[in-house]
Each structure stands twice: as C-alpha cells, then as structure tokens.
Amino acid sequence: MDSVQVRPMHEDDLASTERASAVTFFEADQSTRRVSEPEPEPRSAAASKQWIERMRFFLNVDPEGCWVAFDEDADGGRTVGFAISQNRDDLWFLATYGVLPGHQGLGIGKRLMGAALAHADGRPGIFSSSVHPGATRRYRMAGFSLHPQMRMVGTVDRSTLPVVDGLREGRPDDFEWMDRLDQDLRVAGHGPDHGYMHDTLRLVVHRDPARPGYTYLDDKGQASLLAAAHPETARKLLWEALASSRGDTLVNCITAPNEWAIDVGLAARLDIGQEGYIAVRGMPVPAPYLASGHFL
Incomplete structure (x- = not known):
C-alpha cells in the first residue's frame, strides 16, 4: 500500500x-x-x-x-x-x-x-505475544523463542488465604535494589519504568536482603508485575495480591518455570487456562517472575 x-x-x-x-x-x-x-x-x-x-x-x-x-x-x-x-x-x-x-x-x-x-x-529481548498466526511466525523468524503462557482466573476462596508476613508498602528508595533484582532476572533493570508504575499502581515489597521481591498491584488488586529472588518470596507476594483482589481476579503471564504461581492459584481455587506466549531472544525466561504486559 x-x-x-x-x-x-x-x-x-x-x-x-x-x-x-x-x-x-x-x-x-x-x-x-x-x-x-x-x-x-x-x-x-x-x-x-x-x-x-x-x-x-x-x-x-x-x-x-x-x-x-x-x-x-x-x-x-x-x-x-x-x-x-x-x-x-x-x-x-x-x-x-x-x-x-x-x-x-x-x-x-x-x-x-x-x-x-x-x-x-x-x-536480548522479551515481550508478551498473542496467538495470532502471522505475528507468531514473524517473531519466530526474528529469532525469538515462544514459551506458552498460562493464566488463572476466578474468585479467590478467601478461606484459603494464609497469613503472610515480611511485606510492606514499597517506596521510591526501594527502586535501587529492585533494579538489581531485575538485572538478575531479566538482564536489565526497569529503570524509569519503576517511577511510572509506582505513580499508577500499588507497590508491595519483601525487603529481606537474602530473598527480596516486589509486586505492583492494579486498582483491582491484580498483580501487574512480580519479581522475586526465591519462589517462597514470590508465593508470599502473589498471596498478597490475591488477598487484595475484589471479585473475579486474574493471574497471567505464567510460564512453565513459574509453577509456583500455578500452585498458589490452584490453592486459591482459581481456574487455569492458556494465554499466548512469552517471547525471548538471547535470554532465559525470567523466574520467579510474572511479567507485565506493557513493561515486561
């Protein structure tokens, strides 16, 4: 044209x-x-x-x-x-x-x-992909590996919520260690993205230097991004997200290396399904990690 x-x-x-x-x-x-x-x-x-x-x-x-x-x-x-x-x-x-x-x-x-x-x-590159045949063909031909994603949906059975400790509200002075964690998990820190997300979402952190982690929650309490140094920290953060949810909730961008998220979702009585791909090139699939659709 x-x-x-x-x-x-x-x-x-x-x-x-x-x-x-x-x-x-x-x-x-x-x-x-x-x-x-x-x-x-x-x-x-x-x-x-x-x-x-x-x-x-x-x-x-x-x-x-x-x-x-x-x-x-x-x-x-x-x-x-x-x-x-x-x-x-x-x-x-x-x-x-x-x-x-x-x-x-x-x-x-x-x-x-x-x-x-x-x-x-x-x-190295990363993004969340739909299942559109033309797009996925283009991604693969560009050298990206396509890793199937799962998602979990439903209303949390609140009787399943455990007591979670060690979490607090996040602050801008957490961004430095959060970026170091990002580098370990996904090659580079989020940098200026943390400031934008902090202004528009709720930030919850686990500050233990041995097992740090963080998650951003949207206005429905859903985890928009989650990163942790250890699966146990990731589970705590996801449980906090589920406890904050109202009505139907969604946990998405779950890849095979992140089965800890499936375990939490199943325990909360959520249903599991498939949803597109995480595409990566020149890097492994991050874990323990739930990517953000836009900020990855």
Missing part, C-alpha cells in the same frame, strides 16, 4: 494510535474468545486515557523505539499499525504491536517489526 508510511511516532499520533490499538485488540479478543468466557468489551474511556498516558511515557523515555504505520489516504490520515518498543540498558522489550484487521497481510506488520528490531541493536 503506497499510501501507508512507516515512520517514528509523534506526540500528535497518540490519539489515532490508541483508536487503532483499541479496535485491533478488541477484534482479536473476539476472535480468540473461548465459549466459556464472557464477551469482550470495548476499551473504556478511562482505559483509553491510561493507554495514551502510558505510550506518552514511552515516547518521552525512548522515542526511537516508537513507530507507527500511517495511512495518508484513510479518512484524511490515520494510524493503521503501531510498534512501541523500548531499550533499557542491555535489554529491549516490545510494549505493544498491532495492525488494524483491514490492513493485515499487506506487509505493514513486517515493516513495523523491522523498525522496532533495528532499535534493539542486537540486545
């Missing part, structure tokens, strides 16, 4: 890119929904605003990793694809990537991924 230009993202692309993301992932959720699952819902206005603010953060921190496919001829010009990636020291991660359904199969995704991978400049 001659009218589609793959170029660096600009600040004024954010709204159009959010709309493309919302449509792309809503249709993907509809096409992959299991019969037993509820119907997907369109992204809410609050979630759209949060998405834009998160992408603005990425654009400010590492703009060279942010790319859009822009169709000059579509409705006066609009985003039809996007690839938002970031470098953090020696690690590259893909925060989000997609092409509008009506523009798939035309080579746009390949061009976007090529631009994002060029930004990686040979760094």
